[in-house]
Amino acid sequence: MNTIAPLQTSETDKSVSGNSESHHVAAMPITQKYFILCLLQSRIYRVIDNEVEETSEVVENSAVELSEKFRTLGQLAVSQSRQISEIVEKSQTVQVSHQSKGYEDVLNEMGTILDDMVQSLVGFSKEAMRLVFDLEDVNKDVHEMAKALENIDNINRQTQYLSINAAIESRKASNSTSGASFDIIANEIRDLSKDTASLAEYVKTRMSKTMNGIEGTYHTLRTIAENDLEPQIKAKEKIENDMAALMNHNQQQSEFVKEALSANEDIEKMIKGLTMTMQFQDFSKQKLQHVSEALAFMQDMLSQIQQDYAEQNNNVIDPQTESTDETIQELIADFLENCSLGEVKTKFIHSILNDNAVEKSHSAYTNKQGDITDTDDDIELF
Amino acid sequence: MQYLISEKGSHNIVVELSGRLQFDDHSIFKTMLFEELMTDTVQQVTFNLSQLEFIDSSGIGMLLLAHEKLAERGACMNIKNAQGQVARVLDLTQIETVFEK
Numbered sequence: 001m002n003t004i005a006p007l008q009t010s011e012t013d014k015s016v017s018g019n020s021e022s023h024h025v026a027a028m029p030i031t032q033k034y035f036i037l038c039l040l041q042s043r044i045y046r047v048i049d050n051e052v053e054e055t056s057e058v059v060e061n062s063a064v065e066l067s068e069k070f071r072t073l074g075q076l077a078v079s080q081s082r083q084i085s086e087i088v089e090k091s092q093t094v095q096v097s098h099q100s101k102g103y104e105d106v107l108n109e110m111g112t113i114l115d116d117m118v119q120s121l122v123g124f125s126k127e128a129m130r131l132v133f134d135l136e137d138v139n140k141d142v143h144e145m146a147k148a149l150e151n152i153d154n155i156n157r158q159t160q161y162l163s164i165n166a167a168i169e170s171r172k173a174s175n176s177t178s179g180a181s182f183d184i185i186a187n188e189i190r191d192l193s194k195d196t197a198s199l200a201e202y203v204k205t206r207m208s209k210t211m212n213g214i215e216g217t218y219h220t221l222r223t224i225a226e227n228d229l230e231p232q233i234k235a236k237e238k239i240e241n242d243m244a245a246l247m248n249h250n251q252q253q254s255e256f257v258k259e260a261l262s263a264n265e266d267i268e269k270m271i272k273g274l275t276m277t278m279q280f281q282d283f284s285k286q287k288l289q290h291v292s293e294a295l296a297f298m299q300d301m302l303s304q305i306q307q308d309y310a311e312q313n314n315n316v317i318d319p320q321t322e323s324t325d326e327t328i329q330e331l332i333a334d335f336l337e338n339c340s341l342g343e344v345k346t347k348f349i350h351s352i353l354n355d356n357a358v359e360k361s362h363s364a365y366t367n368k369q370g371d372i373t374d375t376d377d378d379i380e381l382f
Numbered sequence: 383m384q385y386l387i388s389e390k391g392s393h394n395i396v397v398e399l400s401g402r403l404q405f406d407d408h409s410i411f412k413t414m415l416f417e418e419l420m421t422d423t424v425q426q427v428t429f430n431l432s433q434l435e436f437i438d439s440s441g442i443g444m445l446l447l448a449h450e451k452l453a454e455r456g457a458c459m460n461i462k463n464a465q466g467q468v469a470r471v472l473d474l475t476q477i478e479t480v481f482e483k
Contacts, residue, residue, distance in 0.1 A: 125443035
């Protein structure tokens with residue numbers, strides 16, 4: 001293989017435009033220029049090949065990685081959806097004593113139990129006030145009886161005085177004829193006796209009333225005291241059961257939510273990972289930019305040589321001759337035999353034959369429904 | 383507790399309660415009930431609670447007893463215009479449903 005000394009560049013050679021070609025290169029015969037170009041092209045092609053291969057590898061690996069990550073993301077999303085469905089489903093019911101009940105039903109039951117307990121208390125209050133009213137009456141009666149007993153005492157005292165007087169007068173009467181005094185005394189004692197009888201009757205009535213009051217009070221107290229606590233006990237047990245079930249339900253819900261949150265965190269991490277993996281496009285872009293710049297440089301070089309050739313041959317020979325076209329077609333035919341992408345193939349042939357820039361196409365790389373028609377080739381997977 | 387009776391002696395008696403109805407008021411309430419409300423002609427007794435500031439369980443008990451005693455005489459009883467704490471207690475105990483029966 002012929003080798004030449006590496007091209008020495010100066011500041012004036014930095015531009016790829018033919019207008020700034022160095023004096024050394026400008027003085028070279030065209031054949032030598034073309035020879036050097038061929039060597040340069042060869043090197044550039046190797047570099048381009050390497051860049052493209054690297055880019056291809058990166059894209060392939062990234063696509064695989066993305067595919068894996070999207071698959072995992074999909075699984076996580078499905079799992080999370082399932083968890084949320086469970087949460088929603090289980091939030092509607094509560095397990096109470098091995099029975100499944102609606103959340104609202106449990107709360108309504110507890111409300112009813114509390115209402116019943118309040119009603120019991122209200123009942124107690126009513127009976128207690130009845131007791132108080134009855135005791136008030138009893139209290140009054142007892143005071144009245146106390147007064148009556150005091151009066152009886154007074155009567156007794158008077159009766160005693162009269163008795164003593166009667167005894168004294170009796171002794172006196174045995175020595176005289178004044179029996180009238182005894183009559184007076186006898187009358188007084190009779191009157192006192194009537195008062196005593198009437199008082200006794202009064203006390204009897206009061207006693208009876210008091211006894212009735214006490215009996216009523218006794219019954220009221222009994223009603224308050226001997227209240228069967230079984231309903232309250234059952235109510236308390238029911239409330240405790242319901243509360244335990246609600247707490248358990250709450251605990252389960254918390255666990256479900258934690259699991260869902262954990263799945264959510266995994267999804268977040270996965271998305272971050274995906275975002276980082278997507279950066280392969282930046283790497284690929286830079287690589288392809290290098291390729292593009294190298295190809296642009298080569299195009300400039302070829303243009304310059306084409307121009308030099310035309311000048312040297314006084315523009316007699318028109319590069320766009322039939323034989324040139326035929327040669328190009330042969331070369332292209334050879335190339336296209338190895339080209340597998342249908343769409344690319346069509347556009348490439350078109351551009352070369354018409355000497356146009358290749359039309360940019362994204363239809364092979366996007367999922368836009370409107371861009372794909374029936375006449376397009378089938379989307380070919382990479 | 384203070385009370386004011388309007389239309390005394392008629393078939394329909396309105397009693398306006400004010401202040402606080404609690405245990406210490408049992409004497410005055412009982413006197414009002416047995417001596418002024420339980421007349422021979424009474425058919426309906428309405429307790430206006432708009433000026434009543436407070437009621438406890440004993441007050442509730444007194445109202446229930448009043449309802450019972452009046453019912454024994456064939457008379458109806460109801461309450462109206464409860465405010466604030468009194469309204470909340472009546473709502474909790476649901477005694478208005480008892481008076482509606």
